[in-house]
Ligand code: ADP
């Protein structure tokens with residue numbers, strides 16, 4: 001399957017509509033263990049991304065991801081903006097100026113995005129952050145693509161892994177970000193960033209499914 005600029009635009013559009021639909025839920029989750037702005041941050045950020053990509057005609061997929069990342073950094077004040085912003089920028093850079101990319105390059109984009117988030121935020125698996133959803137998704141996607149599964153099947157498994165990782169944040173105590181200030185009181189709540197990350201992975205599955 002050949003992926004291209006339209007895949008990236010579709011991915012960002014799918015993220016925008018799902019974070020908008022889940023905005024209040026993300027706000028509630030962040031109100032419980034943070035400052036309640038995560039739904040607003042993600043909705044505002046991806047609305048700006050869709051707008052920016054709408055004005056960008058003729059760019060390749062790598063360039064579009066870089067523009068998306070830069071837009072998130074400049075429009076989102078919370079931790080999630082710089083983290084996802086640098087992730088998309090780093091992921092876009094590895095695609096270079098090519099017009100198309102394949103499934104294994106998509107794995108590389110997501111793995112690079114994860115590495116960038118871990119680098120910037122210094123969170124490890126189990127710290128109750130977005131990493132807890134993204135890392136299992138990337139690992140699963142890589143395994144399935146390497147095993148020769150069709151990309152839509154591999155992405156479905158990655159989406160399920162992200163959701164399992166998201167749910168697994170509930171019993172954890174936060175060790176990074178604002179929720180970590182609560183100490184043991186962060187236990188028993190699902191991490192908002194892991195929740196939006198699962199939406200981002202499912203959005204990718206839908207975007208690729210539309211190709
Ligand atoms: P803020 O915490 O600044 O209000 P958001 O509410 O938009 O920003 O995002 C909160 C989410 O960001 C958390 O639920 C968590 O998943 C993620 N997060 C916070 N700090 C880190 C970090 N250091 N590394 C990875 N993810 C983080």
Ligand code: MG
Pocket residue numbers: 030034035036037038078178
């Ligand atoms: Mg917040």
